[in-house]
Amino acid sequence: MNEVNIGNINLTDPVCLAPMAGFSSLPFRIMCKRFGSSYAPTELASARSVRFSGIDKSFRYMRIDPAREGISAIQLFGCEGEDFKAAILAIFEDPRLTGVSVIDINMGCPVPKVVKTHSGSFLMTDPCLAASIVSACKEAVRQAGRDTPVTVKTRIGFEASDKGCPELAKAVSEAGCDMLCVHGRTRPQMYSGEADLEAIALMREAVRPSGIPFFANGDITDGASAKHMLEVTGADGLMVGRAARGNPMVFEKILRELKGETYTPPTDKMRKELLMEELEGRLEYLPENIAVREMRSVMPFYVKGMDGAATLKTKLCRCNTVHEVREVLALE
Ligand SMILES: Cc1cc2nc3c(=O)[nH]c(=O)nc-3n(C[C@H](O)[C@H](O)[C@H](O)COP(=O)(O)O)c2cc1C
Incomplete structure (x- = not known):
């Protein structure tokens, strides 16, 4: 893999954590970076809510820490350029968020609640609207006197029959977006079936004239699947979602295997310690009961495949305190 420039940002090994609502916590993103993820956007936050209700209401989705994350990226969803513009200017002005390195626009969310508002994956049906949103974001960046890159993450189509959405790719790249990432599934597929790499390749070709970097996403779990994705799609970089949960x-596994190096998987104890690291990281900004409750949907992934995983998962999902989690994991 070659290095990539997203606007003014240089990435040497362009493999990133894909944004995942409920999973892309700040401590988790910091851990992913340690293991090689170039950067990791936050989960989606509503541009309209930021515009009309202020930063505080959405802050929990947008929490960043540029000092520990390095490159930080906030993902916004919405359906109107003016909402994005106002939200971005508010983000730049907030002392907690002003260090943000990248603004990412969600054009792929398949959740009906989001699609109904003409946001997320709906934007694939209206490339003009999508382009106007990119232009508005770029305008906000210019107005703030910054050069923060604006990126877009989308899918291969709105309808089940779609085999790529090159019109959208072309529109957003011509409107000035600094990187496009495509997940190889249609909206109705949600996360089922296999990613369609040929459809991703079609969108890759559509942005080639603009010269912006293109990232591919879907079903990457190891070096072999990463290599296959790069070869079939001609992507410059990759995003990895569910395999990172x-x-x-x-990320270390993928990067090592891509370079032909051997990778030693972590022991169960190391994996349990990583679970605790994420939990303790969440405690820096959440009360204990909420941190543990929010981790209930995350913890089972850390113990997947261990001896007695089923029992461990059940017990972890009943925990209310950090002490209880430690006891269940039988850590000192
Ligand atoms: C639980 C979950 C939450 C997600 N939340 C977001 C999100 O907030 N924003 C976004 O752009 N994509 C979101 N996605 C999609 C992922 O970023 C990614 O595109 C998708 O999982 C496919 O990649 P994968 O096969 O590597 O998992 C989410 C996916 C999952 C499974």
Whole structure:
């Protein structure tokens, strides 16, 4: 893999954690970075809510820490350029968020609640609207006197029959977006079936004239699947989602295997310690009961495949305190 420039940002090994609502916590993103993820966007936050209700209401989705994350990226969803513009200017002005390195626009979310508002994957049906949103974001960046890159993450189509959405790719790249990432599934597929790499390749070709970097996403779990994705799609970089859940080491695995190096998987004890690291990281900004409750959907991924995993998962999902989690994991 070659290095990539997203606007003014240089990435040497362009493999990133894909944004995942409920999983892309700040401590998790920091761990992914340690194991090789170039950067990791936050989960999606509503541009309209940031515009009209202020930063505080959405802050929990946008929490960044440039000092520990390095490159930080906030993902916004919405359906109107003015909402994005106002949200971005508010983000730049907030002392907690002003250090953000990248603004990412969600054009792929398949959740009906989001699609109904003409946001997320709906934007694939209206490339003009999508382009106007990119232009508005770029305008906000210019107005703030910054050069923060604006990126887009989307899918291969809105309808089940779609085999790529090159019109959208072309529109957003011509509107000035600094990187496009495509997940190889259609909206109705959600996360089922296999990623369609040929459809991703079609969108890759559509942005080639603009010269912006293109990232591919879907079903990457190891060096072989990463290599296959790069070869078939001609992508410059990759995003990895589900394979990273409870498994931040997957970035080291992918990068080592791509370079033909051997990878030693972590022991169960190391994986349990990583679970605790994420939990304790969440305690830096959440009360204990909420941190543990929010980790209930995350913890099972850390113990997947261990001896007695089923029992461990059940017990972890009943925990209310950090002490209880430690006891279940039988850590000192
Ligand atoms: C639980 C979950 C939450 C997700 N949340 C987001 C999100 O907030 N923003 C986004 O762009 N994609 C989101 N995605 C999609 C992922 O970023 C990624 O595109 C998808 O999982 C396919 O990649 P994978 O096969 O490597 O998992 C989410 C996926 C999952 C499984």
